[in-house]
Amino acid sequence: MMYGRLLSATTSAAAALFSLVAVAGSTVSFTDDETALILAHGPWPVETAPDPSNRVSGDPAAITFGKMLFHSNDLAIDRRRSCAACHQIEKGLGDGIPRGIGIAAVDRNTMPLFNMRLNRWYGWDGKSDTLWGQSIAPILDKRELGLTAAALKSRITESPELNRGYGQVFGAAAATHDPETVLVNTAKALAAFQEILVSGKSAFDRFRDALATDETEGITTYPASAKRGLRIFLGRGRCDLCHFGPNFTNGEFHDIGLQPFLTTGRVDMGRYGGIKLLRASRYNLLGPFNDDPDRRTAGFTRHVRLTPKNLGEFRVPSLRNVSETAPYMHDGSKATLEAVVRHYSKIPEEHLRQDSEKLLRPLNLTDAEITDLVAFLKTL
Ligand code: HEC
Ligand code: HEC
Structure with a gap:
């Protein structure tokens, strides 16, 4: 009897608590x-279309090759890290530390890589106007992966897997392309992969x-x-x-x-530094590597102005x-x-x-x- 009453008292207290929560919920x-x-x-x-500046955007073979590149230590001068070392899937595609550390420490917080097709600018300072343009930077940055275009070309040529992937996506062996073309193509495949990382x-x-x-x-x-x-x-x-x-x-x-x-x-x-870098870059939408002959997405880059406010x-x-x-x-x-x-x-x-x-x-x-x-x- 005692036990029963106690139980029912607890139950009604719990019921009272629930109705309180419900009331609080419904009052908002x-x-x-x-x-x-x-x-x-x-x-x-949000529905997105392939990136017109990147001819392999949305291409399944490029996505597969891009994923391989993203996780490959061959892209680092010391072969001890990859894009995924800083952009870790279990840490929201960041690294959980205040400022990224590659070959050496960098100045900024690692950005998460979700929903990249929705960006107009890339990087904290918007130094890039495309995902592929932004993906070139960490390959070359001495504090991140630290390769040169020539070294990247050798790394791809020397790796049977990367060499095969490159050939499948770009229709010719990396060895037959000049180093800058290999660099840009690599970045375009990396971009194709990153574009599919959409949050739920x-x-x-x-x-x-x-x-x-x-x-x-x-x-x-x-x-x-x-x-x-x-x-x-x-x-x-x-x-x-x-x-x-x-x-x-x-x-x-x-x-x-x-x-x-x-x-x-x-x-x-x-942003002040970002606009300067954007304009000086060969890899922006006004440059020779934009695959869209009509330059449909280049308007913002063409009209961007540098003002002291950007500091x-x-x-x-x-x-x-x-x-x-x-x-x-x-x-x-x-x-x-x-x-x-x-x-x-x-x-x-x-x-x-x-x-x-x-x-x-x-x-x-x-x-x-x-x-x-x-x-x-x-x-x-
Ligand atoms: C040393 C750690 C590190 C490595 C390695 C690294 N990143 Fe990053 N990533 C960063 C940091 C830090 C930023 C912010 C950069 C900035 O704005 O200055 C960033 C930003 C980005 C952005 C911009 C995201 C946005 O919202 O604009 C992209 C895209 C990106 N990284 C792709 C890559 C790819 C692809 C690789 C491999 C080729 C790579 N990263 C390797 C640390 C790293
Ligand atoms: C004037 C524009 C502006 C307003 C208003 C604003 N934010 Fe922000 N927010 C930013 C900018 C810019 C940054 C990045 C700043 C930086 O890193 O220098 C940021 C960063 C953040 C971040 C960190 C995200 C990350 O990934 O590092 C959060 C969270 C945030 N804001 C939430 C809020 C909330 C909550 C409010 C309202 C109380 C708010 N913001 C109002 C512009 C704004």
Whole structure:
């Protein structure tokens, strides 16, 4: 008897708790304006077409060869690392450390490689306008893989597997191509592989789809805390001024008031340096290696302007999968999502630029609001 009563008391306490949660969940509802903004962050995945600047984009043989190259230690001068050493699948295609380490340490945080077809610019500074252009850089960078075009050609020719893969995709042996052509072709196959790395539907996407079809169960299962965080994201936080659309980025560059020094006395110029590199590169969309004779995707590159405002700007990162890609920011300076949100809450006024960044101001969030915003980010 005793036992039974105890049990039923516990059960009804649990029932009371559940109904409380349900009430809290259902009290978070959205206005029509908010709903429209939420819907604009989908649907997911976004349909993409092959990259016209890369003739092997979408080609199954190139994807297979690109995957082999991505994991091959033959692409490193010391044969001890590959692209996958820094872009690790189990770490959201990053490396989990503040700044990447190849042959030597690099200056920036390793970027995750999901949803690459949706980018307009590549790299934190947007120094490349294509995925294949961006894929050339780590092969040649002395701190990353450290090869030359000539050394890459030998490595491919000497490896029976890579040699066969190259021939299958490009219709001739690497030995018959000049080193620069081998370099660009290798990067184009690497790009074909990276393009298929698309992130799956998230808890946010399921909520967004439920909202689109007015499907009650899907709406109520999305946690109340994430809903409150989402409301801050769209509203008072104004996060979606920059982290907008299905990929949670406007694809452009901003300065969010991080401290500017790489190490004492060394400043990362960000987009300012990126535009200079982009223009100087033979591997941009205006150069000889764009496979699209009409240069249909080259408009942004043709019109990009270098202004002092670009100093210290970095690309707005996508927030998809963001819970898997700590640490954060171009310099890896924020260890957790909570640290990121606390930065936006208390941006040092002296780091905010009077001239250009009118989009940001310290939000002065409460601890509960910070918890909610982080809960939302984790559903992406
Ligand atoms: C030493 C670690 C390291 C290695 C090895 C490495 N990467 Fe990266 N990767 C990075 C870092 C750091 C960045 C950010 C670069 C920047 O903006 O300056 C990056 C950025 C990228 C980006 C840009 C992503 C975006 O969203 O714009 C692509 C694409 C990429 N890497 C592909 C590759 C490929 C392909 C290889 C192999 C050929 C490779 N990486 C090897 C560390 C590495
Ligand atoms: C003015 C544009 C802008 C606004 C507004 C903005 N962000 Fe950002 N966000 C950026 C840029 C740019 C970066 C990268 C900065 C860097 O590394 O220098 C970034 C980085 C981040 C990152 C780190 C992602 C990563 O992979 O490293 C997170 C998380 C983030 N923002 C969330 C938010 C949230 C939450 C809000 C609202 C409170 C917000 N952002 C508002 C532009 C913006």
